[in-house]
Amino acid sequence: MPPPPPFASMDAFYLHLLRSCAALPHVAAVHAHIARAHPAASLFLRNSLLSAYCRLGGPFPAARLLDEMPRRNSVSFNLLIDAYSRAGLADRSLGTFERARAAGVKADRFTFAAALAACSRAGDVRTGKAVHALAVLDGLAKGMLVSNSLISMYARCCEMDEARRVFDAADEHDDVSWNSLLSGYVRAGAHQEMLKVFTLMCRCGMGWNSFALGSIIKCCSSGVDIAGHIAEAVHGCVVKTGLATDVFLASALIDMYAKKGALSNAVVLFKSVQDPNVIVFNAMIAGFCRDEAAVGKEVTREALNLYSELLSRGMEPTEFTFSSVVRACNLAGEFEFGKQLHGQVLKHSLQGDDYIGSALIDLYSNSGCTEDGYRCFRSLYKQDIVTWTSMISGFVQNELFEKALRLFQELLCYGLKPDLFTISSVMNACASLAVARTGEQIQCLATKSGFNRFTVMGNSCVHMYARSGDVDAATLRFKEMESRDVVSWSAVISSHAQHGCARDALCIFNEMMDAKVVPNEITFLGVLTACSHGGLVDEGLRYYEIMNKEYGLAPTIKHCTCVVDLLGRAGRLGDAEAFIRDSVFHDDPVIWRSLLASCRIHGDMERGQLAADRIMELEPTTSASYVILYNMYLDAGELSLASKTRDLMKERGVKKEPGLSWIELKSGVHSFVAGDKSHPESNAIYEKLSEMLSKIEKLGSTGNASTESTGISGREQNLVGCHSEKLAVAFGMIHLPQSAPVRVMKNLRVCRECHSTMKLISRSENREIILRDAIRFHHFRGGACSCGDYW
Structure with a gap:
């Protein structure tokens, strides 16, 4: 082994050894040699040893060395203050700062910077202000290092007014000053102030780092109203600073364009990335399924193609990849593809991930496989309120209302706090089961949790009471709501319509018009139902015309069925039949079944037989049509035809759904x-x-x-x-x-x-x-x- 190079001094020799140490035992060995050979080592050498301990062993061995040192200066304490701060021990870091002052060691700019970093990491703005005051007393507050530390500390604690005062009072600014202020405004949600600082930076020719640009891009990606040219300007800054190849910024820009609805720009940017990694792919996959209603199912399927490309490049999908692709399967209706993805999730041992689990629960719920969704739910390592809500909503969506209520009760037994969406889903289950007492208890829970003031909660309550047969309670809850949307008005109109209060429903609709709330398809369905149940033929036909001509709402099968029911119940069977034949839904059995029911009411055997023949042609296995036809023959005394209808049901294997009635009392729900x-x-x-x-x-x-x-x-x-x-x-x-x-x-x-x-x-x-x-x-x-x- 060649001899070591000559050193100018002993300190330089040991400093060389300490810098070459790669582990804590090596530092301890050097420390032991120094203690034996040079018990009176210089303060410089001891501080070098302290720095090595901080670098490789953390603050605790460094603290023991500091206690043993006969002499200490500001560098000694600065090293330990910074070590505690980096270790997340803010209290110990600030305690060391106080210890230094008590020992009479004069703090320098590095001391204040380290102490302020500790306050920043701990979010301790009160202590930070005290350190700020000491820096002012020592005349160091306006220096660049301390002022930047102060700006960062106040920004992290969302004290942006203080941060701005420090920034304005500083002697000079550098890139760190500007970027810290900019990031602080983004973190505080002060987007307009952020844009002003961003504009000033552009005018002053200041540079940006990837962190600050990432913060600005995140701000542009949020739901705030930021003009498209601002987003494009930020993209320009990324290119100008030479950071266009930064995959972190590229993925952020793709996400920004997708959220802003500029999906084509996101695609162009994605294709321009020379060597995209899995993060860039994840951003583009999520962008394709950002808004299925806006881009359509075909575009959403591009996310699945992108996933295949990711695999073909030999990349390992992450948790975010799987959660986004499963969501894409959900939106595109590619349930079989989603089930195959589930196999990949199991292969990568990611079945316990919350986000993937929620996406899989939604996938199986939407495909009607609630048992598979429930198994996914039970396989999660940690079931948070989001996954509980997904599973409860899946049960409600598939009309398994009792299971939804039992799962909600289990949620409460575990001590979890339901959120607004959980309670809203359970209220919908109560509405479908018409269990008002259970719904009242859940409403009390919502009130106690502070959710009762939200419009969506009020809407759920109105719907629940209306479906449970208490239209007065539904109306009272509607009047108590602080804010009402179109769903609120539609719910209370529909509730009166279902209860036969036709005139009241129309009066509420007029109040809705006076309130300048624009009706939707559900609103008009409630109005037409009210007219149908109340026999208000002329009013119903007029509202049907208004819906189409004044509001541009295309009638659905439900609206057209209401019109047929409206005409048929009034005895205008010829008009009802003509309306069906002119409708785009003339091949839908539901609309013909409505005519058949009206024919039974008015004893029109001939037209009823024609309607029945058409229904049997379109839907030969639905029992409701046979039952109406059977009863029509019985009413007319045609016993042989009624018997033939029953025999036809048996021949075709059509079974009548058994009648079930239930009532809710204190003791629970009783069915018969x-x-x-x-x-x-x-x-x-x-x-x-x-x-x-x-x-x-x-x-x-x-x-x-x-x-x-x-x-x-x-x-x-x-x-x-x-x-x-x-x-x-x-x-x-x-x-x-x-x-x-x-x-x-x-x-x-x-x-x-x-x-x-x-x-x-x-x-x-x-x-x-x-x-x-x-x-x-x-x-x-x-x-x-x-x-x-x-x-």
Whole structure:
């Protein structure tokens, strides 16, 4: 081994050794040699040793050395202050700063810079101001190093007024001064001030670093209203400073253009990157699925092609890659591709990632595979509120409302705090199940959490109360809302329409017009439903014309079906048929089924048969059409045709959906089917039902005239006598106080016999009965129904 080079002094020799140390044990060895050979080493050598400990061992061995040093100066303390600060130990760093002052060591600009860095990392603006005051007293506050540290500290603590005062008072500025101020404004969300500083920097010819430019690009990418030319100017600055090849800035620019809707610019920029890495690919993939409604499914599918290219280049996809591509599959409807991606996720052991898990839950929920989505949910290592909300929303979306409520209850048991979207989804589940008591409890939770003031929460409450049969509570909640949007107005209009309050619904629509709220398709659907249920033919036709001509809203199948229902119920069956034939939806079975129902009401056998033939041609396996046709034949006394219809159902394997009714009480939700005897209180229910029917007979009517001479078998007549809604009403009569209305929900349309019976029960029992069937609400009071026997 050649001899070591000659050194001018002992300090230089040891300094060479310390700089060559690559690990803490090496530093300790040099330290031991110095202690044995040179116990009176110079302060310079001891500070060099202290620096090596800070570099390789962290602040704690350095602190032990500082305690042993016979002499210390500002450099000694500066090294330890900075070491503690870099280690994230801000309290110890500032404690060392105070210790230095107590020891009488005069602080220099580096001391203040290190102390301010500690305050910055800790977000301790109070201590930072104290250090600032000491720097002013020592006459160092206006120097570039200290002033830059002060600007950075105040900017990180979002004290931008103080940062600007320091900046303006500084003796001179460099790139760090400007970039620190600029980044601070971005962090504080003061975008207009950021633009002013950015403009001043351009005028002064100051340079930018990648961090500052990245901050500006992030600001331009946000939802704030920043003109496109500003974004392009920032891009120009990136090119001018020679940072166009920086992949970090390239990915930020691609993201910025995608969020601003300039997807073509993002694509051009992506193609111009000579050697893109996975981060650049991620930015472009996310850009393709940024706004599916704006770019369309074909463009969204480009994200999938880009993912294939990423793999072909031999790159390893990241968590962000998978979450973005799975979302792209979701938006483009490429569910099979998404399932294959799930396999790749498992291969890379990323199934526990929150973002990927949420995207997979949404994918499986949208494809109707909720069980697979639930398995993804359970496989997550950490289930945060976002993933819980995704799973709950998936259950609601697929009409698994009971599962959604059970999962929400489990969420609360784990001590998690639901957010606004979680509660809104659960309220929708309550609305669909019409469980008002559960909905009220969730509304109380929303109020306690401070969510009740949000418009989306108010909308969910209005919808829930309306669907649960309490239109008064829905209206009250609507009036209590601080701010209302088109969804709010549409919900309250639809609620009145469903409850048969047609004139009230139209009055609310006029109030909406006075409030200058622009209606949408849902609003007009509620208005047309109100006109249909209220028999307001001329008004309904006028609103249909207004929707198209004044607001440019294209009618959907639901709007057209409402018009057919409106004309058909009024007896204008010829006009209804002509409307269907002229409509773009003349091949949709739903609109013909509406005509068939009207033909049954008015006994138009010939036109009803034509409508039925058309429905059977378009949709031969739906039971609702056969049931309407069967009942039409029964009403007309055509028993042989009714029997043929039933035989045709059996021949084609068409099964009628079983009727189900339910009622919510304090003890929970109780459901019934026709002839049900499985309920624990079955004997009491049938006894109460028999008692109520006996009272009806004393009034001179049995309420079952529609079953007479119809050819229905004895077993079927017995089932009609104990249809599910009758059992639910009897159960409600047993347990609810006299003053409370009996609210019952049913999944099918109420039959004529039950409708007549409910009117008579409401009269004989002097009780209000609210029955929701598949079409509308029926409010039975004093022997009459709110629908006017028009449903």
